[in-house]
Amino acid sequence: MKSSLGIGSVMGIPIKLHITFLLVLPVFVYVFAIYPEPFGFARVEPPLTRYAISALAAILLFVSILLHELAHSYLARRYGVKIESITLFLFGGVSAMDEMPRKPGQEAKMAFAGPLTSLIIGSICLFIYGYLISPNPVLSKNSVFGILWTLGYMNLVLGIFNMLPAFPMDGGRVLRSFYATRMSYVKATQSAASVGKFFAILMAIFGILVGNLWFPLIALFIYVGASEEERSTQAEVALENIRVEDIMTKDVVSVSPSMSVEDLVQFIFQKKHMGYPVMEGDSLKGVVTLTDIERVPYTERSAARVSDIMTRNIVSVPSTARASDALKLISSKNIGRVMVIDNGSLVGILSRTDLVRILRLRSE
Numbered sequence: 001m002k003s004s005l006g007i008g009s010v011m012g013i014p015i016k017l018h019i020t021f022l023l024v025l026p027v028f029v030y031v032f033a034i035y036p037e038p039f040g041f042a043r044v045e046p047p048l049t050r051y052a053i054s055a056l057a058a059i060l061l062f063v064s065i066l067l068h069e070l071a072h073s074y075l076a077r078r079y080g081v082k083i084e085s086i087t088l089f090l091f092g093g094v095s096a097m098d099e100m101p102r103k104p105g106q107e108a109k110m111a112f113a114g115p116l117t118s119l120i121i122g123s124i125c126l127f128i129y130g131y132l133i134s135p136n137p138v139l140s141k142n143s144v145f146g147i148l149w150t151l152g153y154m155n156l157v158l159g160i161f162n163m164l165p166a167f168p169m170d171g172g173r174v175l176r177s178f179y180a181t182r183m184s185y186v187k188a189t190q191s192a193a194s195v196g197k198f199f200a201i202l203m204a205i206f207g208i209l210v211g212n213l214w215f216p217l218i219a220l221f222i223y224v225g226a227s228e229e230e231r232s233t234q235a236e237v238a239l240e241n242i243r244v245e246d247i248m249t250k251d252v253v254s255v256s257p258s259m260s261v262e263d264l265v266q267f268i269f270q271k272k273h274m275g276y277p278v279m280e281g282d283s284l285k286g287v288v289t290l291t292d293i294e295r296v297p298y299t300e301r302s303a304a305r306v307s308d309i310m311t312r313n314i315v316s317v318p319s320t321a322r323a324s325d326a327l328k329l330i331s332s333k334n335i336g337r338v339m340v341i342d343n344g345s346l347v348g349i350l351s352r353t354d355l356v357r358i359l360r361l362r363s364e
């Protein structure tokens, strides 16, 4: 996601704001400002104070969403899943994980941690408002404390709402793991996403009928989230039944570790591939790519050897691996190609370009 802005990190996890978040924040401030409590602050006067309080409430709402996401991440980590980042966008947050916990029980607990956090935040806010603010005549007149009521209410809604069994809500993950026992993971995701879209449409219609803007706003978030989830699995569908051996490059062009970087540049111009395995006799020593060359200054290219600049950490798959798994590996490691290795010997190379070409052919 390049369309997002890093704002810091919590528990070592980078937190990012998606561009859609910045666009939608003013909409939230506006919606807070036009509805009376507990949906908003329409009765607060003068307008400047009303908008200031609405803005503060919108920011605190997103902080609550961040806490919700952190709860997912905390449990996921305990189950050994690596969390790359958390991105806040539109109405919600998304934790980018290497993979989901495999055991259904763990996935369910991890999915439940978020709504539980929202319910706890909501209860605390409403408790403080109900027992400390509301009975006190001085404090209850101060509209800043009204934020506690609205925020408490919103968090309860967020918590209950996320338990709905539909993607992209957390309950959707539980639904998917249920579906996944009867069909492929990808098809299960699609089914859970369809349920999510159906919910979104119902919710938008309901909101328009009762004349409350919160519903279509949330419905939009659900629809976009469900579509996103579906799209990311479509690539997997296209590659699901293809084996790496069917699409890999078999006649591998390799280079020797003793070749100079200057000669390697000439070699790349002739062969036109962007990356090469480095072979010494029959054994694979590493991988060298155009990016490795770019790090070497021109003046040092005649003296430097391929062995000085190559990557020794070789990322590989067996030829029988699924193409969709190879794509996942390439994306998660952010590399251009994987080596295809059977019984210790190099049998081919599969590049990101090969996969993109297959995806394009499939979609036509």
Ligand SMILES: [Zn+2]
Binding pocket: 068, 069, 072, 114, 115, 162, 170
């Ligand atoms: Zn969640």
